[in-house]
Amino acid sequence: MTGFTRGWRARAGVAVAVITALTAASAGPAAAVRERRPGAAIEAVMRKPGYEHARWGLLEVDEKGRTVRSKNAGEFFIPGSAAKLFSVSATWRTIGGDHRFTTPVLAVGHRNHTALDGHLVLVGQGDLSLGGRTGPGGTMEYTDIDHTYANDVPGATLTPQNPLAGIDELARQVRHSGITEVKGDVVVDSRLFTSSANLDPAPTPLIVNDNLIDLLTTPTSAGRPAKLDWRPRVAPYQVDSQVRTVAAGGTTDISVTASQDGTHITLTGTIAAGAKPVLRVSPVRNPDAFGRTALIEALGRAGVTVHAHATGPNPTGLLRQDRHGTERVAAYVSPPYAEYAKVILKVSHNLGANLGICLMAVHTGSRNCDDGFRPLAEFVRKAGVDPRQLQLLDGRGGNPVDRIVPTAFPRLLRYWERTPDADRFRKALPILGVDGSLAGSCTRAATCPAHGKVFAKPGTVAGFDAVNNRLAVGGETLAGYFEAGHGRRHTFFIGVNGASAPDIKGLLAIIDDLNHIAALLQQQAAAGGHGPRRGH
Known part of the structure; x- marks a missing residue:
C-alpha cells in the first residue's frame, strides 16, 4: 500500500x-x-x-x-461518494436508462470517387466509454478496483476490452462507406458542453479510456528492468520505464511523472520479483487532440489515408467552415445509460458521475455543465426529497461544500x-x-x-x-x-x-x-x- x-x-x-x-x-x-x-x-x-x-x-x-x-x-x-446515488439517479431519470449515445463521424466536402476532398468531423456526444468497456451482449465491464484509482488504491486492474474499440469501429465504418483517402483533415467537435471548474475530474464530450494512459508493470528477475505494457498506444505519447525488479519480498513502489503536455511519461521505482503486476495511470491532458490522432491512426489501420499530420492540435477552425455537402459516414452507438450507471455506482467512477451533470445540462438545451444542477434539483423534488437536505457542487461527492x-x-x-x-x-x-x-x-x-x-x-x-x-x-x-x-x-x-x-x-x-x-x-x-x- x-x-x-x-x-x-x-x-x-x-x-x-x-x-x-x-x-x-x-x-x-x-x-x-x-x-x-x-x-x-x-x-x-x-x-x-x-x-x-x-x-x-x-x-x-x-x-x-x-x-x-x-x-x-x-x-x-459529508456524504463522499454516496452522493453519487443522487447524481446518477437524476441522470438516469432525466436522460432515460435506455438512452444510447450515438457518436458520429461526418464527411464535410465533396467526394471524388473514393477520395474525400474535405475533412472528417468526429462529434463528441458524451459517451463515457466509447466502446472501451463494452463486453459481449452490450454489457459494460468493470473490475472491483477500477483503473481510475490505480495511483491511489492498491490492486487496481484493467478490463480486457480494447480502449480504442469505438474509435476502431468508426474507422472501419468510414472505410466501408467507400472513402479510402481524406485530402483534408480530421477534427474533433467538442462543442456539446463546456465543463465547470467545480467538476473534478472534468468531463469532456469526447472521452477515450477515461482520458487516461494505462501503465502496467510486471516484475522479471531480481536486478533486471521490469516489463512494461501500456495502452492505448497513440502518438505522440511515449513511455519510459526505469522501474527495476528487486528480490522477492522487497519493496514495490512505482511513481509516475509526465511532461507538461502529458505526452512524455516516466515510471520510476521498484517492483518485487514474484509480485503481481502493478497498474498506474497518467492523464491525457488534451482529450480532443488525443482523440483526433487516435482516429487518424485507426483510419490508417482500416485502409484510409489521411493527408494531414496525425499529431498536433485539434484544428477547431475547420468547425467554423460551411458544412455544405455534409454526410454521416460512421456512427458508434453505445450501450444504454443504465449500463453506465452500473459502472459508475459499482466502482465509484468519479468522471462518470460528473459527466452526468453535463449530460443533464445538455438535455435542457444548455452547453454549460453548471446548468445540470437544475434538473438534478427537479428530480430530487419528484423523488419526494426536500432539496434543502442536499448541498452539492459536483456529481461525485468530492467538493468541500457537499453535504446530505x-x-x-x-x-x-x-x-x-x-x-x-x-x-x-x-x-x-x-x-x-x-x-x-x-x-x-x-x-x-x-x-x-x-x-x-x-x-x-x-x-x-x-x-x-x-x-x-x-x-x-x-x-x-x-x-x-x-x-x-x-x-x-x-x-x-x-x-x-x-x-x-x-x-x-x-x-x-x-x-x-x-x-x-x-x-x-x-x-x-x-x-x-x-x-x-x-x-x-
Missing part, C-alpha cells in the same frame, strides 16, 4: 474523495454477525478508538416507510422501489461481499449471513493530517438497501464524520466498521427484528 500512502502525503492537508474503491481491497470480513443484541454491538463499534471526536449518523427505514432506528438523521453529513441529510437517502431509495427500474437500479449498486466497492468485506456467507444481501453505495472523504501524522476521515458513509427476509427490503444510511486513522489499514478498518453495522442491521431484520424505534 506504499503507493497509496505516498498519494495521501502528496495531498497533505487537502480533503479528497478518492477511496470508495478501498472496500474492495479490504481483506477483513464484515465479521461474524450473530450477536443477540445488535443495538449494543452497533454502539460498541461507534465507541472504538478513532471515533472519540466523531459524529455518527444512522437511519433504518422498513418496507412500509417506518423508522426502525435513527441517530442524528436530521443533520448534515441522512433522511434524504431512504426517500430516494424508496422512490426507486416504485419504478419499473427498481431491480435494475438496486442491482447496479455494489453488493456486500460480491462485487464492486463492497467486494472485499463479508466475503463468506458461512461467517457473514449478510453476504449478498446488502446493496449499497459507500463514500469516503479523507486527507492527510500533517499535525498528527495520520489520516483525517472527514466522512465515511454507506447507504442503500438490505434484504430483511420474507421478500421485505429496508433502506438505510450509516455515516461517520470526523474520525481518524493511523494509516491506510486503519482507514480500511473504518470502512469495514460501516459494513459490519450494515450486516448487523440486516441480520436483525431478517431474524424478525423489533418494531420501529428511535436510537439503539
Whole structure:
C-alpha cells in the first residue's frame, strides 16, 4: 500500500474523495454477525478508538416507510461518494436508462470517387466509454478496483476490452462507406458542453479510456528492468520505464511523472520479483487532440489515408467552415445509460458521475455543465426529497461544500422501489461481499449471513493530517438497501464524520466498521427484528 500512502502525503492537508474503491481491497470480513443484541454491538463499534471526536449518523427505514432506528438523521453529513446515488439517479431519470449515445463521424466536402476532398468531423456526444468497456451482449465491464484509482488504491486492474474499440469501429465504418483517402483533415467537435471548474475530474464530450494512459508493470528477475505494457498506444505519447525488479519480498513502489503536455511519461521505482503486476495511470491532458490522432491512426489501420499530420492540435477552425455537402459516414452507438450507471455506482467512477451533470445540462438545451444542477434539483423534488437536505457542487461527492441529510437517502431509495427500474437500479449498486466497492468485506456467507444481501453505495472523504501524522476521515458513509427476509427490503444510511486513522489499514478498518453495522442491521431484520424505534 506504499503507493497509496505516498498519494495521501502528496495531498497533505487537502480533503479528497478518492477511496470508495478501498472496500474492495479490504481483506477483513464484515465479521461474524450473530450477536443477540445488535443495538449494543452497533454502539460498541461507534465507541472504538478513532471515533472519540466523531459524529455518527444512522437511519433504518422498513418496507412500509417506518423508522426502525435513527441517530442524528436530521443533520448534515459529508456524504463522499454516496452522493453519487443522487447524481446518477437524476441522470438516469432525466436522460432515460435506455438512452444510447450515438457518436458520429461526418464527411464535410465533396467526394471524388473514393477520395474525400474535405475533412472528417468526429462529434463528441458524451459517451463515457466509447466502446472501451463494452463486453459481449452490450454489457459494460468493470473490475472491483477500477483503473481510475490505480495511483491511489492498491490492486487496481484493467478490463480486457480494447480502449480504442469505438474509435476502431468508426474507422472501419468510414472505410466501408467507400472513402479510402481524406485530402483534408480530421477534427474533433467538442462543442456539446463546456465543463465547470467545480467538476473534478472534468468531463469532456469526447472521452477515450477515461482520458487516461494505462501503465502496467510486471516484475522479471531480481536486478533486471521490469516489463512494461501500456495502452492505448497513440502518438505522440511515449513511455519510459526505469522501474527495476528487486528480490522477492522487497519493496514495490512505482511513481509516475509526465511532461507538461502529458505526452512524455516516466515510471520510476521498484517492483518485487514474484509480485503481481502493478497498474498506474497518467492523464491525457488534451482529450480532443488525443482523440483526433487516435482516429487518424485507426483510419490508417482500416485502409484510409489521411493527408494531414496525425499529431498536433485539434484544428477547431475547420468547425467554423460551411458544412455544405455534409454526410454521416460512421456512427458508434453505445450501450444504454443504465449500463453506465452500473459502472459508475459499482466502482465509484468519479468522471462518470460528473459527466452526468453535463449530460443533464445538455438535455435542457444548455452547453454549460453548471446548468445540470437544475434538473438534478427537479428530480430530487419528484423523488419526494426536500432539496434543502442536499448541498452539492459536483456529481461525485468530492467538493468541500457537499453535504446530505441522512433522511434524504431512504426517500430516494424508496422512490426507486416504485419504478419499473427498481431491480435494475438496486442491482447496479455494489453488493456486500460480491462485487464492486463492497467486494472485499463479508466475503463468506458461512461467517457473514449478510453476504449478498446488502446493496449499497459507500463514500469516503479523507486527507492527510500533517499535525498528527495520520489520516483525517472527514466522512465515511454507506447507504442503500438490505434484504430483511420474507421478500421485505429496508433502506438505510450509516455515516461517520470526523474520525481518524493511523494509516491506510486503519482507514480500511473504518470502512469495514460501516459494513459490519450494515450486516448487523440486516441480520436483525431478517431474524424478525423489533418494531420501529428511535436510537439503539
